[in-house]
Amino acid sequence: MEKFISLLVFCTLFFNVQNSMIEGYExxxxxxxxxxxxxxxxxxxxxxxxxxxxxxxxxxxxxxYRLKNHRPFTPPLxxxxxxxxxxxxxxxxxxxxxxxxxxxxxxxxxxxxxxxxKTNIQGLDIHFIWxxxxxxPAGVQVIPxxxxxxxxxxxMEFYKAIPLLTAASEDRDYVVxxxxxxxxxxxxxxxxxxxxxxxxxxAVVLRNLMHRIGHQxxxxxxxxxxxHICKLIATLFPNEVLGYHTNYAISYSPAPYAMWIMGSINxxxxxxxxxxxxxxxxxxxxxFFKGSLLGNGYMHLQATKPDTIGVxxxxxxxxxxxxxxxxxxxxxxSDYTNREDGGLYEKYTQxxxxxxxMVYWVNNAFTTxxxxxxETYNVRNIEMGVLAIPTNVPLWLxxxxxxxxxxxxxxxxxxxxxxxxxxxxxxxGHFFAxxxxxxxxxxxxxxxxxxxxxxxxxxxxxKKIEPLNPETIARxxxxxACKHFPLDSHLKKN
Amino acid sequence: MEKFISLLVFCTLFFNVQNSMIEGYExxxxxxxxxxxxxxxxxxxxxxxxxxxxxxxxxxxxxxYRLKNHRPFTPPLxxxxxxxxxxxxxxxxxxxxxxxxxxxxxxxxxxxxxxxxKTNIQGLDIHFIWxxxxxxPAGVQVIPxxxxxxxxxxxMEFYKAIPLLTAASEDRDYVVxxxxxxxxxxxxxxxxxxxxxxxxxxAVVLRNLMHRIGHQxxxxxxxxxxxHICKLIATLFPNEVLGYHTNYAISYSPAPYAMWIMGSINxxxxxxxxxxxxxxxxxxxxxFFKGSLLGNGYMHLQATKPDTIGVxxxxxxxxxxxxxxxxxxxxxxSDYTNREDGGLYEKYTQxxxxxxxMVYWVNNAFTTxxxxxxETYNVRNIEMGVLAIPTNVPLWLxxxxxxxxxxxxxxxxxxxxxxxxxxxxxxxGHFFAxxxxxxxxxxxxxxxxxxxxxxxxxxxxxKKIEPLNPETIARxxxxxACKHFPLDSHLKKN
Numbered sequence: 001m002e003k004f005i006s007l008l009v010f011c012t013l014f015f016n017v018q019n020s021m022i023e024g025y026e027x028x029x030x031x032x033x034x035x036x037x038x039x040x041x042x043x044x045x046x047x048x049x050x051x052x053x054x055x056x057x058x059x060x061x062x063x064x065y066r067l068k069n070h071r072p073f074t075p076p077l078x079x080x081x082x083x084x085x086x087x088x089x090x091x092x093x094x095x096x097x098x099x100x101x102x103x104x105x106x107x108x109x110x111x112x113x114x115x116x117x118k119t120n121i122q123g124l125d126i127h128f129i130w131x132x133x134x135x136x137p138a139g140v141q142v143i144p145x146x147x148x149x150x151x152x153x154x155x156m157e158f159y160k161a162i163p164l165l166t167a168a169s170e171d172r173d174y175v176v177x178x179x180x181x182x183x184x185x186x187x188x189x190x191x192x193x194x195x196x197x198x199x200x201x202x203a204v205v206l207r208n209l210m211h212r213i214g215h216q217x218x219x220x221x222x223x224x225x226x227x228h229i230c231k232l233i234a235t236l237f238p239n240e241v242l243g244y245h246t247n248y249a250i251s252y253s254p255a256p257y258a259m260w261i262m263g264s265i266n267x268x269x270x271x272x273x274x275x276x277x278x279x280x281x282x283x284x285x286x287x288f289f290k291g292s293l294l295g296n297g298y299m300h301l302q303a304t305k306p307d308t309i310g311v312x313x314x315x316x317x318x319x320x321x322x323x324x325x326x327x328x329x330x331x332x333x334s335d336y337t338n339r340e341d342g343g344l345y346e347k348y349t350q351x352x353x354x355x356x357x358m359v360y361w362v363n364n365a366f367t368t369x370x371x372x373x374x375e376t377y378n379v380r381n382i383e384m385g386v387l388a389i390p391t392n393v394p395l396w397l398x399x400x401x402x403x404x405x406x407x408x409x410x411x412x413x414x415x416x417x418x419x420x421x422x423x424x425x426x427x428x429g430h431f432f433a434x435x436x437x438x439x440x441x442x443x444x445x446x447x448x449x450x451x452x453x454x455x456x457x458x459x460x461x462x463k464k465i466e467p468l469n470p471e472t473i474a475r476x477x478x479x480x481a482c483k484h485f486p487l488d489s490h491l492k493k494n
Numbered sequence: 495m496e497k498f499i500s501l502l503v504f505c506t507l508f509f510n511v512q513n514s515m516i517e518g519y520e521x522x523x524x525x526x527x528x529x530x531x532x533x534x535x536x537x538x539x540x541x542x543x544x545x546x547x548x549x550x551x552x553x554x555x556x557x558x559y560r561l562k563n564h565r566p567f568t569p570p571l572x573x574x575x576x577x578x579x580x581x582x583x584x585x586x587x588x589x590x591x592x593x594x595x596x597x598x599x600x601x602x603x604x605x606x607x608x609x610x611x612k613t614n615i616q617g618l619d620i621h622f623i624w625x626x627x628x629x630x631p632a633g634v635q636v637i638p639x640x641x642x643x644x645x646x647x648x649x650m651e652f653y654k655a656i657p658l659l660t661a662a663s664e665d666r667d668y669v670v671x672x673x674x675x676x677x678x679x680x681x682x683x684x685x686x687x688x689x690x691x692x693x694x695x696x697a698v699v700l701r702n703l704m705h706r707i708g709h710q711x712x713x714x715x716x717x718x719x720x721x722h723i724c725k726l727i728a729t730l731f732p733n734e735v736l737g738y739h740t741n742y743a744i745s746y747s748p749a750p751y752a753m754w755i756m757g758s759i760n761x762x763x764x765x766x767x768x769x770x771x772x773x774x775x776x777x778x779x780x781x782f783f784k785g786s787l788l789g790n791g792y793m794h795l796q797a798t799k800p801d802t803i804g805v806x807x808x809x810x811x812x813x814x815x816x817x818x819x820x821x822x823x824x825x826x827x828s829d830y831t832n833r834e835d836g837g838l839y840e841k842y843t844q845x846x847x848x849x850x851x852m853v854y855w856v857n858n859a860f861t862t863x864x865x866x867x868x869e870t871y872n873v874r875n876i877e878m879g880v881l882a883i884p885t886n887v888p889l890w891l892x893x894x895x896x897x898x899x900x901x902x903x904x905x906x907x908x909x910x911x912x913x914x915x916x917x918x919x920x921x922x923g924h925f926f927a928x929x930x931x932x933x934x935x936x937x938x939x940x941x942x943x944x945x946x947x948x949x950x951x952x953x954x955x956x957k958k959i960e961p962l963n964p965e966t967i968a969r970x971x972x973x974x975a976c977k978h979f980p981l982d983s984h985l986k987k988n
Contacts, residue, residue: 062563062565066809069556070809071556071808071809071858072808072858073805073808074801074804074805074808074858074860074861074862075687076801077686077687077688077689077865078687078688078689079688079689080689080801084799084800084801084865084868085798085799085800085801085802085803085804086799086801086802086805087801088801088805091805192571193569193571193572194571194572194573195571195572195573195574293794293798294798295798296794297791297794297795297796297797297798297799298795298799298802300787300790300791300794300795301791301792301794301795302791303791304579304787304788304789304791305578305579305580305791305792305820306578306579307568307570307574307578307579307580307581307582307816308579308580308792308816308817308820309579309803309817310568310579311567311568311580311582311585311810311812311813311815311816311817312806312807312809312810312812312813312814312816312817313806313813314565314566314567314568315560315564315565315806315809315810315812315813316805316806316809316810316813318805318806318809319805319806319807319809319810319813320806321805322801322802322805322806323802323803323805323806326799326802364565364566364568366568367568368568371571371578374578
């Protein structure tokens with residue numbers, strides 16, 4: 001009991017102290033706030049322009065020079081693996097691969113395999129991949145979905161999933177028109193020139209992008225910061241979002257934390273919070289704080305001094321590589337820190353990971369991207385307010401085993417009052433779409449089908465949904481709409 | 495009262511959670527632990543060798559190239575000053591100065607104006623400046639003092655103070671033999687090749703250095719990490735330390751925190767913790783946490799993933815400059831974050847600050863230096879134990895107005911049972927010796943005189959000590975030995 005009270009107070013204070021240091025912010029974000037240079041406002045070009053990714057020769061030459069002429073790497077401490085950060089015994093291999101084996105010409109073509117566009121929203125040139133659907137057979141409906149990446153990811157996380165998501169299938173009476181923007185400040189989209197562009201403000205820009213393209217109602221998909229932005233769109237514009245699929249659903253409302261703490265008292269209370277099969281994703285409670293303290297140093301720095309760290313990351317490709325790929329390593333599987341190579345060859349190709357680095361490097365976008373941390377924490381006052389507002393947008397949860405954080409549907413229901421389904425997996429980490437594109441795409445399409453059934457039935461209950469792949473995908477364990485809890489075999493592997 | 499309980503529990507938990515995530519560590523540090531490569535142990539050279547700092551042409555050429563060919567700096571957000579980190583509007587000036595105006599030949603000579611040495615201690619080549627005293631008149635005693643820098647400082651912080659501290663004076667019956675080492679891993683001293691070298695282990699190495707030089711008993715001076723190491727030497731070897739002067743005295747024992755919290759209840763309690771004239775250095779209580787959260791992101795990262803951030807800082811001199819000088823800015827005066835130039839031209843010359851950067855750059859020592867954060871937090875189990883052990887080494891406190899943290903003598907007395915005197919100033923920040931070398935040196939020498947009086951009197955009471963400089967230096971406010979509290983005019987300016 002003593003422990004419980006301690007935990008309760010710790011958590012309460014943890015968030016109160018966090019809140020107390022946020023600058024005040026009184027109003028909801030303006031729908032037409034101008035984030036570009038003031039003098040450009042009169043001449044805004046609202047057209048949608050095709051865009052091609054270019055790896056200029058000069059840039060490639062300079063990048064290669066920097067990679068080949070890196071200064072000597074400090075040797076790691078004996079047996080430290082990735083526990084002190086990126087193990088420099090691996091650096092030569094990565095740096096040489098990037099300079100000599102990464103085929104810039106071919107990868108540029110790879111970047112351009114999908115059609116890119118830019119359009120100016122609220123003063124910022126916003127970049128997006130836009131997969132339109134043509135020659136659609138009669139009886140097949142085209143439905144729009146926006147899919148959002150996070151940090152240190154980019155649009156490149158979705159390159160394997162995009163063709164799967166946009167393919168036609170005889171099993172479906174719809175095809176997806178897919179819009180994949182770069183978040184403002186990330187890669188090919190411009191960042192704000194003045195302070196205050198946090199998650200809520202980005203949500204407005206991207207919702208306005210959907211209107212610009214011509215969609216007043218649409219579906220959403222997101223992970224990491226993408227999920228945060230989607231959540232804010234779903235909260236600020238609930239009547240425009242037809243359904244929201246996420247592989248990273250976290251609610252910052254007080255209720256989930258209170259439940260979490262309650263469950264730490266004993267197993268009886270725990271079972272009110274989380275299904276026993278996945279209780280190890282929430283408990284022991286202190287593991288979360290340990291993991292946060294050990295893994296979130298970069299977040300602390302980015303939330304407070306992004307412009308400082310940005311100078312080095314814009315200047316040194318080796319430094320950028322170590323900084324970003326160490327986070328990719330630990331976010332993919334937390335125990336990869338115990339491997340000398342950080343497990344980085346396990347789930348991705350080197351080309352795939354360097355593609356992501358190229359987005360930041362080519363656009364010199366590291367600083368403008370990580371400002372999302374400081375801007376969102378700065379204006380958390382409002383965001384906490386917004387985040388606590390429930391949204392009844394239909395939600396589908398995809399929960400990978402190695403995701404950075406877990407919240408149970410019971411914890412999430414205070415924020416999301418309309419959770420249609422939860423797919424709990426015994427595989428998959430934080431970069432789900434890149435790691436398991438087939439499972440990811442199958443699950444998103446299943447969710448879209450369910451959202452459509454939901455709206456056509458309007459009875460609040462989804463038709464029975466079978467497991468997509470019995471080997472890796474669990475049965476739905478929570479179905480709030482149907483109040484149906486088939487739990488018997490939701491985890492097949494450990 | 496509710497607030498008090500909240501604060502109490504928050505703080506208790508804050509430190510308990512911190513502790514709970516530290517790896518176990520059972521024994522005190524070994525006096526002869528070997529930190530170098532194992533195969534070198536048989537051939538250790540224990541001689542003391544003269545050493546010269548060298549700026550090799552090739553290194554200078556490469557550094558200049560990197561500085562001149564930095565990638566474009568991301569413009570700061572409008573009106574952000576230093577609040578988002580180093581304001582890049584200032585970067586060109588600094589980078590150009592370093593490349594074109596910093597005179598490498600002259601500064602190399604400046605580095606070598608004092609005699610440098612190296613000697614191998616426990617497998618590591620340890621570098622130190624060593625000011626011996628020759629032709630000392632009869633009746634004048636030579637007394638040894640070791641002075642320790644911190645991070646992101648270096649031996650260069652002390653270059654203006656060294657001549658003042660080692661000068662002879664008719665007013666004193668002693669001259670100081672000064673030893674100024676580079677901490678292991680910092681600049682010219684080697685870092686460990688294996689895990690586990692935290693503050694306690696560094697304390698052993700530097701105490702062994704004093705023995706190597708021939709001093710079984712000696713005085714200490716330190717700020718920042720230097721004060722941490724001095725404190726550990728004073729705790730582990732109390733009978734060898736004749737006196738300890740510090741401009742940064744922080745105790746991590748539970749007692750000071752309990753007092754601090756107690757004082758947050760109301761002003762009556764506050765007066766039991768801290769003199770009213772300096773109460774604003776401790777209260778409001780939450781200001782400390784706000785300041786820590788906003789300013790200590792770098793610390794969080796370095797304490798957890800030093801090798802990650804080290805890759806960029808070794809490769810990009812612009813990045814290193816922004817990272818280090820932003821910390822210098824805010825540690826000098828916290829409100830310098832509200833200036834576009836970070837107040838960096840206010841207290842130091844550009845040459846002085848770049849000298850410090852050169853120590854890290856020339857030796858490619860960023861990573862090995864910042865490992866002190868992770869190693870010390872990793873072995874905090876033991877260090878917390880050691881730190882809570884009281885030491886009766888005579889202590890003299892110099893407390894600058896703008897120091898990063900403040901603890902009152904009443905809070906510190908649990909750790910330091912023999913505080914001879916406290917000098918409270920209305921000026922001075924974290925890099926005190928560099929900012930105010932005359933006041934610093936005067937105060938250290940006054941302390942040394944007092945330590946000598948203490949040992950010769952052996953009555954536990956120091957002779958009355960007058961203010962050194964009535965304009966800037968306060969009268970002693972606490973004198974535990976004499977139980978004398980002359981408080982009337984201890985702060986002359988605000």
